[in-house]
Amino acid sequence: MANERTLSIIKPDAVKNHHIGAIIGRFEKEGLHIAGLRKCQLSRAEAEGFYAEHSARGFFGELVDFMTSGPVVVMVLEGDDAIARNRAIMGATNPANAAEGTLRKLYAASVGENAVHGSDSPTSAAREVGYFFRAIELS
Numbered sequence: 001m002a003n004e005r006t007l008s009i010i011k012p013d014a015v016k017n018h019h020i021g022a023i024i025g026r027f028e029k030e031g032l033h034i035a036g037l038r039k040c041q042l043s044r045a046e047a048e049g050f051y052a053e054h055s056a057r058g059f060f061g062e063l064v065d066f067m068t069s070g071p072v073v074v075m076v077l078e079g080d081d082a083i084a085r086n087r088a089i090m091g092a093t094n095p096a097n098a099a100e101g102t103l104r105k106l107y108a109a110s111v112g113e114n115a116v117h118g119s120d121s122p123t124s125a126a127r128e129v130g131y132f133f134r135a136i137e138l139s
């Protein structure tokens with residue numbers, strides 16, 4: 001297995017509901033190292049740029065509204081197979097379809113407000129990590 005870095009975001013709903021500690025604790029318990037971490041409030045331009053691949057989708061405006069509705073925590077997770085392992089810990093996009101024990105099953109209310117983000121491929125991970133962090137900020 002390759003050692004990988006992936007971007008994780010604790011979304012505004014999970015921050016507002018005080019799940020930051022539980023979510024970070026879960027990643028550490030699962031053996032993923034926190035290589036970088038910052039709490040921030042995204043501007044509309046920052047959220048639009050981050051989710052640019054979804055700009056033609058009908059839900060894009062709602063997605064940007066949600067991601068700018070309050071602070072988020074952006075993190076870089078590192079470990080063997082970190083991209084796929086983070087996706088497995090997160091669960092399906094729609095919490096109604098997410099497996100028991102996954103973060104979205106535990107903490108998300110709807111497909112729109114679904115608690116966490118995780119990069120879905122090595123290409124996305126490289127872009128997304130670079131979107132929020134400089135190399136010197138990761139260790």
Ligand code: GDP
Binds near residue numbers: 054
């Ligand atoms: P992910 O990789 O599991 O996060 O899922 P996608 O890449 O398909 O979608 C990106 C994000 O867009 C999701 O995590 C949701 O926050 C949002 N999203 C996806 N589908 C919908 C939808 O039907 N309605 C709304 N409001 N948001 C959606």
